[in-house]
Amino acid sequence: xxxxxxxxxxxxxxxxxxxxxxxxxxxxxxxxxxxxxxxxxxxxxxxxxxxxxxxxxxxxxxxxxxxxxxxxxxxxxxxxxxxxxxxxxxxxxxxxxxxxxxxxxxxxxxxxxxxxxxxxxxxxxxxxxxxxxxxxxxxxxxxxxxxxxxxxxxxxxxxxxxxxxxxxx
Amino acid sequence: xxxxxxxxxxxxxxxxxxxxxxxxxxxxxxxxxxxxxxxxxxxxxxxxxxxxxxxxxxxxxxxxxxxxxxxxxxxxxxxxxxxxxxxxxxxxxxxxxxxxxxxxxxxxxxxxxxxxxxxxxxxxxxxxxxxxxxxxxxxxxxxxxxxxxxxxxxxxxxxxxxxxxxxxx
DNA sequence: GTTCTTGCAAAAGCTTTGCAGGAAG
DNA sequence: CTTCCTGCAAAGCTTTTGCAAGAAC
Numbered sequence: 464x465x466x467x468x469x470x471x472x473x474x475x476x477x478x479x480x481x482x483x484x485x486x487x488x489x490x491x492x493x494x495x496x497x498x499x500x501x502x503x504x505x506x507x508x509x510x511x512x513x514x515x516x517x518x519x520x521x522x523x524x525x526x527x528x529x530x531x532x533x534x535x536x537x538x539x540x541x542x543x544x545x546x547x548x549x550x551x552x553x554x555x556x557x558x559x560x561x562x563x564x565x566x567x568x569x570x571x572x573x574x575x576x577x578x579x580x581x582x583x584x585x586x587x588x589x590x591x592x593x594x595x596x597x598x599x600x601x602x603x604x605x606x607x608x609x610x611x612x613x614x615x616x617x618x619x620x621x622x623x624x625x626x627x628x629x630x631x632x
Numbered sequence: 633x634x635x636x637x638x639x640x641x642x643x644x645x646x647x648x649x650x651x652x653x654x655x656x657x658x659x660x661x662x663x664x665x666x667x668x669x670x671x672x673x674x675x676x677x678x679x680x681x682x683x684x685x686x687x688x689x690x691x692x693x694x695x696x697x698x699x700x701x702x703x704x705x706x707x708x709x710x711x712x713x714x715x716x717x718x719x720x721x722x723x724x725x726x727x728x729x730x731x732x733x734x735x736x737x738x739x740x741x742x743x744x745x746x747x748x749x750x751x752x753x754x755x756x757x758x759x760x761x762x763x764x765x766x767x768x769x770x771x772x773x774x775x776x777x778x779x780x781x782x783x784x785x786x787x788x789x790x791x792x793x794x795x796x797x798x799x800x801x
Numbered sequence: 802g803t804t805c806t807t808g809c810a811a812a813a814g815c816t817t818t819g820c821a822g823g824a825a826g
Numbered sequence: 827c828t829t830c831c832t833g834c835a836a837a838g839c840t841t842t843t844g845c846a847a848g849a850a851c
Contacts, residue, residue, distance in 0.1 A: 506815080519832090521833050521834070523817075523832085546815085547814080575748045575752070579748060583744070589769050590770045592732070593768070653806095689808090804850085810845095812842080817837080818836085819836085822831105825831085
């Protein structure tokens with residue numbers, strides 16, 4: 464995994480260079496990992512992925528790089544529960560509905576926040592950016608069953624992901 | 633602060649007794665603290681408040697009690713940023729708009745979530761419970777200024793609180 | 802007396818920081 | 827050669843846990 468030349472990766476590396484950042488080995492692999500990540504990786508899973516290519520890579524380096532990528536606007540992190548944060552590419556930013564019991568994640572169309580955002584703007588001149596936190600609740604199957612305690616603190620890898628379709632009736 | 637007999641406190645103590653819980657000294661003081669809390673206390677600030685009356689009270693006891701009160705549905709916690717969680721009485725549950733730069737908190741009318749909740753229900757049969765996480769964004773003054781890094785991880789006591797009025801045009 | 806709570810101490814989980822050596826440009 | 831990045835080690839902060847002594851009923 465070195466000369467893959469994924470165009471999305473190249474674009475991000477260019478943005479790094481444009482910010483006077485250096486294109487290091489770790490950074491290349493991390494960016495590649497973010498680009499090819501299907502879902503929402505935690506810092507920890509990214510450490511694992513990067514270390515598969517660069518065994519010496521250190522957790523703190525990953526955290527520092529994620530911070531920088533986020534400050535450059537390339538990456539965004541979100542809190543989907545009580546556990547670690549999830550990182551994904553900024554262009555893929557979307558809001559999540561997360562079930563408090565079974566931790567199913569549903570990607571919600573961003574338009575659904577439009578009305579709320581409009582009101583927040585007209586009443587408070589507050590610009591809503593609804594990507595950082597999930598919207599919690601209960602999914603169909605868990606809503607009917609008796610209230611169990613929240614599962615949000617446990618292993619993120621157990622989460623089920625549901626892809627949201629775009630707007631519809 | 634012992635025989636204040638605040639009726640709201642009495643009601644909560646009754647609910648504790650109803651759940652076969654014991655009304656201990658620490659619990660009484662904690663419940664009183666939650667009832668008379670103006671804003672959104674963190675576990676840490678609650679420890680401080682309780683220790684003012686019961687100096688020997690331990691952090692872990694406060695955490696355990698907050699957990700129990702939450703499981704009984706009397707208390708709710710919310711994540712308003714990267715720092716510690718905020719606790720408040722369940723009846724006062726409301727959604728927060730939190731500015732990413734200056735951490736101003738705005739209490740948002742719960743009705744504003746109605747449309748989104750309705751859509752989540754009809755599309756996914758997902759029951760939205762929008763109290764757990766804040767809705768992030770930028771307040772008027774910070775929206776205009778150049779993007780500074782997020783302040784959400786710093787001292788919660790610096791937060792400014794704005795009381796939301798109920799629904800309006 | 803029995804069961805539930807507490808204090809204490811320790812640890813867990815996620816993330817951040819200081820520093821000196823090493824790589825990128 | 828200068829500046830930025832990295833690994834290492836340590837600590838930070840919030841929260842959780844095990845256990846034996848103590849309080850509530």
